[in-house]
Amino acid sequence: MWPDFLDCERVSLPSNVAVYRVVVDAHHWSWAADALHEAGADLLALWGSDDCDRDQCFRIRATYLLPDRVVLIEHAMPVESPIYPSLASRFPVADRLQRAVYDLLGIQAEGGDSRPWLRHGGWPEQVFPLRRDIGSAQTYPTRGTPYPFVQVTGDGVHEVAVGPVHAGVIEPGRFHISVVGEKVLRLEERLGYTHKGIAKRFETLAQLDGHRLAARVSGDSTVAFGWAYCAALESIASVMLPPRAAALRALALERERIANHLGDLGALGNDAGFAFGLTQFSSLKEQLLRHNAEIFDQRYLFDFVVPGGVASDLPVRAMPTLLRENAALEGAVRELRAIYAHHEGLQDRFLGAGQLTPDQAKKKGAIGLAARASGIGRDIRIDQPWAPYDRLGPVLAMRSEGDVAARVQVRFEEVLESLRLCGQLLETLPDGSIRSELSNGPAGQLGLGLIEGWRGPVMVALETGPDGGIRRCHTHDPSWQNWPLIEVAILGNIVPDFPLINKSFNLSYSGHDG
């Protein structure tokens, strides 16, 4: 049942999509979670803040994603008992999010897993670094603490433990795989190795500089995070983005999607023993990156999105280059797609590997690309299109098999759709300015930016401080939702397929760790 208070007491928040905030007590915190769960909402993000300097309270905030809007539920707790009801029974992703909130702020969810998540011994147990009484330059000696992984016992069960330093060029993380023979019985992930204290760092930056840090939350999603940050700031400051700037940002976002999908399609071929795929796709990706460097002066478009617009205009001479590139890429991707589809050895590795059924995906709260390969047809560009996607009409890519093959297919379809969108953006590129004047946002405002990156929705929640400062900024990568999916998808598969299955999700460690 949809409770009335979710409609009656809602306040609209500054954002590029429709966001409503509802302030609740502890009882209604749980009630809202129940109602939103029943309505089919996904838990998007969970974060806390220390407002003891202002009103002697800690606050916990949760954003829920519905097909047509985002609901932000906020609950304030008195300084002497920062405890709130856990969301983990309805939304499994809440488990790790709640542990992360505790490690940084000492705000505790009632019940559930109490093992630390982001704190590996780099700061003392009773120190909560995101609290306001902890200075931003404060450091502590590292004291390594053992992490109690869940032990699996039984006849013939043994454990394969890998990480945090992996054999390839990969980000760090730890995986404990319990196996019988070659079959995986259980996988337990431990993440947090690249935690860089991004939230604390934001509090030392000016609003007009924060986009540079947001752009480095996860380097492979730099455009998505940069845009999400700027969307939050521009919404707070009530600044309209010039249509040309919006179109150029979308062009950059789609080029980021294409580049990452090309890289993954090649790596997935390689992980299944088809080196030809890696050679071909990595060459296509390199060609795209070189065009980025030639036209935008940045291979990965770091810092291309800036508050109020974009850093550089598209030169007239670049138009034929980009249109030619578009046609050539489409031809190459279609040709390679046919080769992948008809290669029996490759399909033998892809089909049925690492399956995540639509039912499992729904229960686990999968989002983004991984969800779309398991029958969940959600894409913010389509469900809640912000400018310029409202005029582009992106088409959904979806499969329901949920295996590696399905995630490969969704990538192929999304590359082709992004190429179509890029073509459309180039042909209809509005004239005019690429940047609006933007001054500091008013203090004490909360704004949200939500952008469908290549991996899924990325979110930035920005709370402004006085004199152009940042009071609190929370960034959320969809990898939080999708890391636990691999623990499910790997079950019953063989250990040698772990790299392939892991790559088919290709989640961000840095984006998750913060």
Place this chain on the structure above:
Amino acid sequence: MFDILSRINRVGRLSEPLPAPDVALSEPSAIQRELLSVFGRALCIRHVDAGSCNGCELEIHALSNPYYNLEGAGIRFVASPRHADLMLVTGPVSVNMEEALKMTYEAMPEPKWVLALGDCGACGGIFGASYATRGRISDVIPVHAVITGCPPSPLAILRGLLELIRRLDPV
């Protein structure tokens, strides 16, 4: 099979000559000779992400695409620090990676070199030093050379690697 061979034939060879400020070194064979004189074999690199945003990793991956022909120069990435001559480290050493970074360094056989990659590796970058990061890599393990950039391009990484090799005394 025909479609695969046909595409290979049409795409052709994409590899470019290695970059070198020194004309005498612009031939791949000259670089290989130099590598041989320094190491007596190929240069083996172990990469460690000590807290990077993964931007530098994208460019390290790009180094292995056909354009840069890294292995053609006798440079390759290896799976274990025990097989490595050089450690390529990225990130503003997160406190959660500090111990693993030191252990990886200790696991490398002598003689060994460390190359810090990217602005974060060089000076902590935008993340600086805090409760969660130690900042530059040379504050945690010895560093022999630095390549700046956010992220440095594959060409910059390649140049940095070749320059470091030239500076090393023959073993």
